[in-house]
Amino acid sequence: MIWFLEGQSSQRDIILGAREALPAEVRIYASHRQERPEITGHADVSFIEPKDNQERIDWALETALSHAIKVLLVGRVGSVFEAQRARFESHGLQLVTGGTSLRTFELVDDKSRFTAEAERAGLACVPALTVSSAEELVAAYEQLKTQGEVCIKPSVGIYGQGFWRFKEQADPFRCFANPDAREVSFTTYLDAYGKSASQPTMLVMPYMPGSECSVDMVCEAGRPVAFLGRRKQGLHQTFEIDSTAVELAVQAAAHFQCDGLVNVQTRDDADGKPHLLEINPRYSGGIGYGRHTGINLPGIFATRRLGLSEPAQNWKPDVRVKAITVAVPAAN
Known part of the structure; x- marks a missing residue:
């Protein structure tokens, strides 16, 4: 028995991928903190999770034991569950959080610590200067702007929230009229940041003009066993399995001891060389797209964790999704 707790919206694809690969007699459990039958309805059994994170721990442990569930994949707040790993393992349960210890989360959740550790390990990454005041922001910008375009993002966050490119020609009102462009003049940003009641820690970085590669993978105690890279090309996404970006992502996942279904993001510089952006110790929103290439990552994860024969990887190149x-229907 395997249980997929609340995750990204792609939790639905995770369940479908696992169902495709697992024998019919293996029951799949799924849960969410909201009523989401379009997601959990594809499992054999579904639950509504408690909203409080700490309450979820006790509830998840009790529920897993009462239903003889063997494997639990945590989709969100993996660090909260990781801190309680010993409780689950003492009952013979496989808890999959995205990392093998709290150190994984400490290093990857804070982007400034992640950058420093990647550089220490010799992994190519986007260099960044950490700032937490208007004065530091000005100094970092002045230092980097001589090298080209500069961008900024929060040291902690997901979904690219808070990312902006500094464009001096940007109209001051542009960021309000067209926020999806993610472009703002430095003076406009600095004025807002300086007036903030609490100035959050940010990373100031050179902007890399190349394309971004999102690498989804199955990891086991720091060992990537299956992986697939995705790139956005206009309205479509393309895939790759043996590129330098995928190779860099695999090395990073191994160094940071990732475990489970995780995602590593890279971005190419002007010369096409990939640099690490971040590691997400959870599956991505687009992980399900890979099934169209013949690589069913959720299915590979589920079968291997349950000690069953994994689905063959029938790689189909040149697929666009x-x-x-x-x-x-929203009804059960």
Whole structure:
């Protein structure tokens, strides 16, 4: 028995991928803190999770034991569960959080610590200067702008929230009229940052103009066993398995001791050389797209964790995928 707790919206794809690979007699459990039958309805058994993170720990442990569940994949707040790993393992349960210890989360959740550790390990990464005041922001910008375009993002965060490119020609109102462009003049940003009641820690970085590669992978105690890179090309996404970006992502996942279904993001510089952006110790929103290439990462994860024969990786090159919105009934 395997249980997929609340994760990204792609939790639905995780369940479908696992169901495709697992024998019919293996029951799949799924849960969410909201009523999401379009996600959990594809499992054999579904639950509504408690909203409080600490309450979820006790509930998850009790529920797993009462249903003879063997493997639990944590989709969100992996660090909260990781801190309680010993409790689950003492009952013979496999807890999969995204890392093998709290150190993984300490290093990857804070982007400044992640950058420092990647540089120490000799892994190519986007260099960054950490700032926590208007004065430090000015100094970092002045230092980097001589090298080209500069960008900024929070030291802690997901989904690219808080990322901005500094464009001196940007109209001061542009960031409000077209926020998706992620472009703002440095003076406008500095004025807002300086007036903030609490100035959050930010990373100031050179902007790399190349494309971004999002690498989804299955890891086991720091060992990547299956992986697939995705790039956005206009309206479509393309895939790769043996590029330098994928190789860098695999090395990073191993160094940071990732475990489970994780995602590593890289970005190419002007010469096409990939640099690490971040590691997400959880599956990505687009992990399900890979099934169209013949590589079923959720299925590989589920079968290996349960000691079953994993699905063959029938790699299909030159596949392009376009995501679409589909309406589904919300009733159970």
